Amino acid sequence: MSNIRVLVLSGGVGGAKLLRGLYRVLPANTLAALVNTGDDFEHLGLRISPDIDTALYTLAGLAHPTQGWGRYDETWNFMAALEAVGGETWFRLGDRDLALHVERTRRLRAGETLTAVTRDFARRFGIAAPILPMSDDPVATRVMTDEGELAFQDYFVRLRCVPAVHDLGFVGADKARLSDAARAAFASPELEAIIIAPSNPWLSIDPLLAIPELRSALHSTKAPIVAVTPIIAGKAVKGPTAKIMNELEIEVSPLSVAAHYGDLVDGFVLDSSDAPLAEQFNIPVEVTDTLMTSVEDSGRVACAACALAASLSVRDRWTDYCPDG
């Protein structure tokens, strides 16, 4: 991990799309991703890591192009047979996808860490960039809603994000530690940028920020931290970000996202459609088209984030000498 130049904090599909762009733009072994595991859960006796798998499938070129989860080359015979014997089918597990869950579960039970299992899966998928779970310790996102407190996947998949969200909690985050690999990525002497991916700040990024050691690493890093907006023209590209912001009585604006991250971030990548808001930011802003449909889009956003970080890096290096300036 000593040659990591860019470390990405990522949730699911939005994060994976940015990752794909960075993976295209940067030398692969200079990129690492620290991925949310707050959505992880046990289902049918299997350990599911949705955001990790989305990152794996995306970088392996196996991700479904529009679905937002799972593989493009999937079949559903397991699910159909499971339904026939009365099993739970609200969480869809494809025949090929299932292999990851079965093998991960087996290895975790045998004592391997999620970090080690994920590293091996990535290697077998031919992915050169380390995809790191945010922690090997269990963290479970809980969603406080008008229908009571819900486990994340109950809220997100089973109830399709319908219940109104009042608050979120990340059980175990206070005791979770970074893995050695994640620590090494933060300690890389080459580290030039930490990029917060355009994932849902409340659902997907906050679980990472709730880990004290991770938050502390972000506060003490010399690398600039830039966030890529998950909000474009008052809307989220995918998922319930805007809905949740409304329910939390937060204006659906990239300014709210920047405010949410507060002094953690040194720069912000804003969508072109929101360019007029740029002057309202009190941190440097880079403006680009942030909607990532094609790989080229992802590369463009990756470059914008890296360019912004590079511009801030100079400032950061300068502040090394002038800590009060």
Add this chain to the structure above:
Amino acid sequence: MSNIRVLVLSGGVGGAKLLRGLYRVLPANTLAALVNTGDDFEHLGLRISPDIDTALYTLAGLAHPTQGWGRYDETWNFMAALEAVGGETWFRLGDRDLALHVERTRRLRAGETLTAVTRDFARRFGIAAPILPMSDDPVATRVMTDEGELAFQDYFVRLRCVPAVHDLGFVGADKARLSDAARAAFASPELEAIIIAPSNPWLSIDPLLAIPELRSALHSTKAPIVAVTPIIAGKAVKGPTAKIMNELEIEVSPLSVAAHYGDLVDGFVLDSSDAPLAEQFNIPVEVTDTLMTSVEDSGRVACAACALAASLSVRDRWTDYCPDG
């Protein structure tokens, strides 16, 4: 279980074929099967019950017609994806078949018995006859070979029955108990026949006979016990029966099978090709074509076994009055 008239002791494919015939011939709710679970094992963290599943798939009309295991309508995408991430693939689990293992494992972990889970699967497959595990307690068949002591599936699937067998053991059998359902089947006032299916006596039937309570139930039942030959003209229809008999220095003959069961059986269904041996049996023999390729074949063998039992039943009823006769 109070209306069970025929109880079958069964292993895998040979037993399932006879079951299918009995299921066709008898009113479904008068038939019960007590199935070997000595082959059961945990694989990839999943609880696999090969003989139970063969019985389920066969009676549900889902069994592969020639393969001897699994479903006819199977796909293998899970297996291919598992191989891609380095998982163990020597034991083939189809996408649809996998549903049974995942759901069974989940329910067993949740505290259900194998008997209860199997009953529910059978119900969902529309099978009216009870398919009963020989026990809900763990019994593991061990194979002592010239390559050392092997777990059953290591011998049977991974090593394809190549190692020479010296002896067999059934770990846990001495402590295993019948389930209430199995006990009730033995206690059925309607019970007219117990049929030992043409499964491998050493690998598939002996695990049942190694359970003291089961053996005792067989010894004390008033129903006649008849065995259907797994040997036809000096050969086994399928699997390693003849090979194992050779390795155990037992002549590959239906007479050896009858001798193996000893005084447990009251009658023997012999193949037409072995008809000349009939006079060498010291118990009543019924001769028929025992090769079961079609459902009609299975029905014929089922009828032969039932007819033989019926003829013995009279004798048994008579011995009720003349215990010493």
